[in-house]
Amino acid sequence: MPTLPWTVPNTPPRSTDVHVFASRFETRTVWGALRFLARTPGVWRQVSSAPGAYGASLRAQPFRRTFWTLSAWESAEALKDFARTGTHAPTSRGLAAQMRDAKFATWTTTSDSLPVDWNEAFRRLG
Template sequence: MPFVSVTRLRLRSPRFLPGFMWHNTRTLAQVKAAAGFRGGSLLADRGWAFWTLTAWDSLEAMRAYMTTGPHRAAMPRFVDWCDEGSVVHWEQEGDALPAWAEANRRMRSEGRPSKLRHPGPHHADLSFRPARTTITGPLRPKRAG
């Protein structure tokens, strides 16, 4: 059964966008090569909000990615850069990635807010605007060979 992870970060100012994009480029290369990564999708939402939806072989595979390399180096930045941040995880039947509507639903019903130094008014209760799912992109594992 795939382990699904969904994250949402909202930058509190566009001035953090260059640093965010630099870290994003590095973490994308890392995730594509990560052991146990099955695939995913990225969503650039309105208002400087960014979502990731990833599927993994296991919770352990996702944690190994999350706690090492470029991803680990990026995470402390978001505590200051973001005014909204949340995460949700679940195991699911079948190999197909869930739709963004399902990711949004689960984030609101089962998600938890991340620790931030400058939380906005919609952070703690996850009452942010519904995701605009028109600007998405696939995230595929790098194949050996």
């Protein structure tokens, strides 16, 4: 799966602070990676219409069992609402046992800096 390009569900106001979230997931097995891939379209549909979502992208290296997400939100609360509802909530619970490792990073930037650069996300995820 190639990188899903930066998608803008809601256009942010100019020169406003946005909450950025980056994650890296590594599955235990290739089977776990395939399960992650199979569930990606549902979560992607959810984020593409999520209230407060200003942008999102996904990078996948399924044969290396590694996935990265990068998203920008109106607020930390908008991100939490997304994560607790819709397809994302049962998907994340269902995939938890498949995960070998997960890392997360959050920071604030301005809407004028979107889309967020993947290199910045990789740097913050270590």
